[in-house]
Amino acid sequence: MTDLFPPFLLFVAGALLLPLIPNGHPRSLAAVIVPVISAYFIWMMPEGMHGQFTLVGQELTLLRVDKLSTIFGLIFSLAAFLALIYAWHVRDTIQQTTSLLYAGAAIGAVFAGDLISLFIFWEGTAIASVFLIWARRTEGAYWTGLRYLIVQVGSGVVLLAGVVLQYNDTGSIAFEAMTLGSPATWFIFLAFGVKCAFPLMHNWLQDAYPAATVTGTVVLSAFTTKLAVYALARGFAGTEILIYIGATMTLFPIFYAVIENDLRRVLAYSLNNQLGFMVVGIGVGTELALNGTAAHAFAHILYKALLFMSIGAVLFRTGTAKGSELGGLYKTMPLTMIFCVVGAASISAFPLFSGFVTKSLILSASVHEGHYIVWGILLFASAGVFHHSGIKIPYFAFFAHDSGLRPKEAPWNMLLAMGITAFLCIAIGVYPEPLYALLPYEVVYIPYTTTHVVTQLQLLFFSALAFTVLMRTGIYPPELRSVNLDFDWTYRKLGPALIGAIRHLVRGIWGGIIGTGLRSINWGITTLQRAHGADGLLARAWPTGQMVLWIAVLLGATLLLNYM
């Protein structure tokens, strides 16, 4: 059936075998080994189309190996490896198996060479991942998971509609670069957009990720959205509308991130903002820009996981991830604090950290192509992301006012996972060449120039200055126990309220019509009853004598008239 062993099958096999291994260190070890083998397989696969077979008349391609799919396959394996070390202590079989299945589905999707296989893996990620939310086992998590599942499966259904139309139009199900225009391509574009958290389709992300378990959020943060980035890069590179969509995505989440209290939700907003940079890169579509998107996705998966890990460790030890409840933890969790700061410096693109050598590719590409306003927005978003992820996250969790909490340092497996991830974040920043070598196109870019370093440091240090000034003058909004309305209000409150109002209206009108109708029918029946009923006027049995009397009266009257 296939000439190469598809890596996703490793994860499926792992997930099937895992429940048979004794729960504890042996099982955790087995889970961690799976992505290592997968990375080895991906590394060894020769470029080209493999694993092709025909199913009900359709030519399916399980393995399209090129530089773009390989870099995503490798980072997904690495992310799974790190997340599983972080989750070493978890003894919940559901989370263990679904984490593997989820990673496997994402890797399967990345190598899918046709739209049908892509669809199957696309839905696979949706179904496997929802269990990481439900694993929290609370009522709120149950409802959040349902909302998440509706959106994710919905995205797959839209994708399938697009695939069917595309096959109708072109007679091919190959997953190649597309031009936006036909309904088919719009459907496919929209399906990718939902998973990529395009503006107004983004709320599933901020809703679901903070609702997952401590370890589940780390797993979730890596795959779904970056799979969508990969799919857009494969299918819609150079589509201009993506530049504006991406720029919007970098912009509006940072405002929410500033006022959000739940630090894991702050991170979800900043994840959305980082996706915006990648989407802009896809929209610009030049070799430099696409290299930037791939590189940034790679670096982003690591530092975002690191940030979710550090806040997850705080949640694991204190029971809360809310800025209003935390503070002063640097004394008792200093290592977690340092790892968090490394993640924060990486996402903020400090020189010598990973974001610096990857995000700048996208900014340079946008300015090279003359998108000056977009460049300005991205620059603002870069400053903004430092503000809310770079400073706010570590500050409110580990510094700020002393919350009185004295949690112990995170357990060894969490520290190990964070340590490796932090090391990689710095390694990429200090020595980016190995990452550059993995990129889809040849890189002719030198990140460390005097101009770049000085301008970036100016941007960041003055953002920090703004934070300090606003904090000391009391203008900075304090962390408050609250939720903020976002677009999801439309379907969580407005939609149900509208449906309620419509139900009320329809019920009123229906009731009115039925009521009036029933009353008229009632009146008709009563009238008939009165006249023709058993005792009705016209149906009554009258005595014969009475009839004779009346006839006599009539005859008498006739006689009288004749005489007159």
Place this chain on the structure above:
Amino acid sequence: MNKDVMSNDMKIPETDPSKLPWLGRKLLWLDNMKNVDRIVYALFIVCAGLVAADFMYHKHSYLDIEDIPGFYAAYGFFMCAALVVCARVMRIFLKRDEDYYAPKDVESEAYPEDQLSRETIND
């Protein structure tokens, strides 16, 4: 704000430094407000130095606006200030109670205790 901090301080029992991890003890100097002030002064100096640096090298720029000395500094400072002010205004309209979406939301729920490992340094 100040009152809040004070009442919090009163509730917090003294921490025995010997129970802190080694690194935590080394970082205790951050508890002293004077040292925090020193960090802020250091930040001022670094910022001033970075603007001064703009005059000392040849900037490779694509846009005219980038050639203005301290452009990136001013952009970073004012855009961030604007970001925070806008967000504060947004909060007036968008803020709701924590249980606004309850019970179909995790925001007002406690995290399940059986999935936590709440150990403190005193354990």
